[in-house]
Amino acid sequence: MESLEELTIKYDVDALELGYTQYYDQLLSDVKDDFTKVLEIGVETGRSHRLWLEYFPNATIYGYDIFKFGVEEFHRLQEGNPYLDRSVMFEGDQQNIDDLNRFLSEHGGDFDMIIDDGGHT
Numbered sequence: 001m002e003s004l005e006e007l008t009i010k011y012d013v014d015a016l017e018l019g020y021t022q023y024y025d026q027l028l029s030d031v032k033d034d035f036t037k038v039l040e041i042g043v044e045t046g047r048s049h050r051l052w053l054e055y056f057p058n059a060t061i062y063g064y065d066i067f068k069f070g071v072e073e074f075h076r077l078q079e080g081n082p083y084l085d086r087s088v089m090f091e092g093d094q095q096n097i098d099d100l101n102r103f104l105s106e107h108g109g110d111f112d113m114i115i116d117d118g119g120h121t
Contacts, residue, residue, distance in 0.1 A: 004028070004055055011051045028055075028113075035059040035112040041094050042117035043067070046074040052115070053083035062107060063089045 004025040008015045015021045035056045043049050043063035052061045067074070067089075078084060088107065092099030094116075 007051045007055055011047045013048045013051050032056050033058055037111050039111045039114045044069055046077045050081060053087060060086045060088060064092060066093050067091050
């Protein structure tokens with residue numbers, strides 16, 4: 001299994017530039033196989049979503065996004081993704097309480113980890 005840094009490079013995610021990849025890997029490398037449910041808020045083009053699907057091999061990865069930007073690239077990047085059976089997408093605005101409640105009623109809230117990479121206006 002590849003490290004988080006290697007997956008960041010593989011999927012061209014900006015996490016290395018932002019400087020937190022090594023900290024995530026230190027915190028998660030020993031427990032990542034135990035995770036079964038991870039929420040990523042802010043999917044955009046899906047690069048990081050692909051990374052998390054591979055990094056957490058036993059988890060369903062829930063993507064939450066307004067899907068206004070990068071949708072075409074998202075669909076292109078997901079083609080041939082062998083982990084899509086563990087991917088659940090949800091269209092909603094994290095600032096909208098009705099969307100949040102709809103997400104919780106459909107998918108529950110018992111996540112092992114929530115990654116908030118959504119834009120805030």
